[in-house]
Amino acid sequence: MATRSTSQERQAGLIAAAASLFAAKGFNGTTTKEIAKAAGVSEALVFKHFPTKRALYGAILAEKVTLDELLGAVEESARKRDDRRVFTLIAAFRIKPAVDSTLLRLLLFSALEGHELSDMFFGKHHRVLYDHLATYIKTRIDEGAFRDVDPLLAARAFIGMVVHHRLLHEIFAVPMHQTHDATVRTYVDLFLTGIIRARRSRP
Amino acid sequence: MATRSTSQERQAGLIAAAASLFAAKGFNGTTTKEIAKAAGVSEALVFKHFPTKRALYGAILAEKVTLDELLGAVEESARKRDDRRVFTLIAAFRIKPAVDSTLLRLLLFSALEGHELSDMFFGKHHRVLYDHLATYIKTRIDEGAFRDVDPLLAARAFIGMVVHHRLLHEIFAVPMHQTHDATVRTYVDLFLTGIIRARRSRP
DNA sequence: CTTCTAGGTAAGTAATTACTCACTCACTAA
């Protein structure tokens, strides 16, 4: 017989169990009974830790998952004006499903179901990234390195390519026909260079 | 007092009512009572027309909504090798929320909730577009007009930019700061030309 | 040893849910 858990351990366990269930089946599709079973406790205990099912859901969304690590690496490459690396870092981070497959589903579910904390969730996980990238693009435009486009739109365009790819793969089960690295390289290349054969060596 | 509806009228009415409710709150979030109320009939009648709630949901997803119109216009521009117009047509079609805002939500919900008809729904509304565009890109690469990239990845990249934009706007309520036309133009331009100031007039 | 507390539960409850049943009503064809 295992010893009793502390309150914190239990809460963490409940959050973990609930997160994967909510991600798989949404808020309405998940019952408190299932959550309790997945966490290995009685249903009543769930309500000892979280007053309502919605509060438990909120606790999951509110859990901090920072982009700090990524943003740090991006910042460094940005200082060196290493465009390719800046975009590659972001693409690789956003495209890799290993980071957390449930997070994307959770994000979509929360937005679709109109949860009140959905905004905050989106802001913490995504908005900062758009803003960061848009700022960098603006800088590069001002420096004359990039063409004069709307920086925010450009940032969205790039992240859109990558996120959409992941969406297709993880949500719609569209098979990838290339490795992650190759895909990232293609997207970064496409975005940075453009698909049209540029008027380069016309005499 | 209005006369009785025919079976077909009723079914259409039920499907319309249910579609907007399912789009708004998902399958699990919508009750048959609500659907009946929205369609202005008793709950019992719903089950006279559709044996189960899931069958009603299936009937919605199975309803044909063709891309034929768009694909026709694209085809014509493709014959003329009017790259800009091909991409603009697709972008404008995919970005415009007026087409049907509920369709996108329905698509996402069905995929997230793992409905069995989700695949077919996705195939009919989206996959054909990827394939079409990929084929065109392949042609243009072979003709030497486009750089040598993976056509399918390129098609996904472009549609990804556009769909992601719409997702941000309609699902995550991110405000647009430009008109549709301007946005489409920017995306098409970005994709076709590339963001880096090309080595164009270097002597 | 006792006592108190915090982790834990079995067995509820009221409300909601998808779905059914027995029935009425409006219209049509013989």
Add this chain to the structure above:
DNA sequence: TTAGTGAGTGAGTAATTACTTACCTAGAAG
């Protein structure tokens, strides 16, 4: 006129749901 048919419904039902209540028990503190 009348019998039949299909649209339509009110009032259920069994199951499930989020949440409660009353209770239990392991173990540290005194």
